[in-house]
Amino acid sequence: EVQLVESGGGLVQPGGSLRLSCAASGFTFSSYWMHWVRQAPGKGLVWVSRINSDGSNTNYADSVKGRFTISRDNAKNTLYLQMNSLRAEDTAVYFCARASSGYLAYWGQGTLVTVSS
């Protein structure tokens, strides 16, 4: 059974940093592109970032480029999102998702990041 479990969310002050993790199991993690998608409270889904299977290729939404870094450790079956210079508008539930030919077939339950003083 495919499982994705996010962790690392919490309350952080504006300008602070946080690293999210997504632990994967039930599939060959190193074979799949992975994505982060976020959802602000009461709002819609917003694509954040993606990384290819070996970690050599990454893409970002303009709103996070230069502040967020996606990475992965295939030996640990874990996806990461390093978030720096956090802003109030980064407050959201962050989901990791496994991609297959572009579509996102499996999602984690999400982890809440709150940016507030």
Add this chain to the structure above:
Amino acid sequence: DIQMTQSPSSLSASVGDRVTITCRASQSIASSLNWYQQKPGKAPNLLIYAASTLQSGVPSRFSGSGSGTDFTLTISSLQPEDFATYYCHQSSSTPQSFGQGTKLEIK
């Protein structure tokens, strides 16, 4: 960047109704269009990928069509468990993008 526009933003319907949700891309995305259902407090659930392919385990009352810039999600006969928010998603190019969502409510 490709913008995705869904219509309507909200919709009231009854059990048994046929419902259609539309998604329009700001430029051609061929068939790289996916549909998700999301219920409150839950992760999105993939319904349709590549515009018209039904994800395994999804009821056949859901169907998708379209290519290029115009796409539709149709629910042929609404069931009580279908009341949720639906999102389209383009995976044609980065940055990828979602529509703003369509909230389907019980009339």
